Amino acid sequence: MTSFFENLISTFPAFMEAAWMTLRLTGVSLVLALVIGLIFALIKVTGVRWLGLIYNGYVGIIRGTPLIVQIMWLYFGITNIVVLSAFWAGTIALAIHSGAYIAEIFRGCIQSVDKGQMEAAESLGMKRALAMRRVILPQALKRAIPPLGNQFIIGLKDSSLVAFIGITEIFSLSMDNAAVTFKQLEFYTIAGLYYLAMVAMVTFVLSRVENRMDTAK
């Protein structure tokens, strides 16, 4: 047990740096994923057939294949064409992945707004795009906050998979330490503790946001 705490303390500076990398990967990829998700949700709800097919293709492929495959595909595929750092390859892969789930969240929330809202907006002379922006989206986005929070937490933990393309974040640092010291159980437990702490932070922020927005209404 003493060795566990010794290891925890001696690796603390390195893990803090790795944690910062995990947070950056997660933060940047989720911001991109929100943009991707919103755009795809909006093209889906236009009801235009070929746009719907694009949506179905995107969501179908992303949800139908493992994240690790997508990361590898992007890292070894895209870097053949353009020069991309491991960080950006990982971030983009995570963004495209979460984007599909977030698109489904947005689509569901937009479609859950009573259709009388769109009818009322249109009957007042609003074009569909204006009605979407002023009337439907504010209601839909508020409803999206609880499921988005859930997706953010999944995204944070999923970022561990970029360890396999050589980014030094929490999980890869644990792997390295475990390999060098042969103390696998200890270092993967340490990794778990860091994730637990970060998820607790995110959860705290989300609950504050939910309270402020009064999303139960």
Add this chain to the structure above:
Amino acid sequence: MIKVEQLHKYFGDLHVLKGVDLEVAPQEVVVMIGASGSGKSTLLRCLNFLEMKNQGRILIDGKEVDPATTPLNKVREHVGMVFQHFNLFPHMTVLENVIEAPVHVKKVPRAEALKRGRELLEKVGLGDKGDVYPEKLSGGQKQRVAIARALAMEPSVMLFDEPTSALDPELVGEVLEVMKSLAADGMTMVVVTHEMGFAREVADRVVFLDNGQIAEQGDPETFFSNPRHPKAQQFLSRVL
């Protein structure tokens, strides 16, 4: 004001409107009645193109409206609509509901829209409710806000789709009062309702729909005291 010629509407295989002809003159109040499923709400919704006709012509202010070539949002600016379930915007205050379309569709300056909005709320008896959210209002109050919201666009005709059907009985009167005062001000109105008292008192003309067709129409006095069509007789004997 509004002219409908040989209007047909299908929902899949269901033939809902079977060649309806209807004309509404300026300042006229037309009340459409009929059993549920007779097509009266569908006819009303065709008038501002929330439902698309399958055949026939619809003329608004003398101009034929072809959904394929006419921007419908422009047409709808002149045709106000009040819904059975109010459809107020829950994320906006009462006053914001009222000024939303004038500010963002007609580009009325905000200060002017607010002033006009407060006047309209005053007119429907809700001058003190501008800053509350719709969820705090009773059904009757919500519907009066919905009327003010439609009026804020200064429409040339107002459509009412069963405006009191979702209300508790004791709240029906306050909404009908507002509608009566609108009629007295000379607003052109087409009203689908089950309120026979309102039809009798306020309508210039009663239109009775049966099975997707206008079975009978006329002034309310004659219609209610002496309906000719057997279906109209049957309907009135059940509701009066």
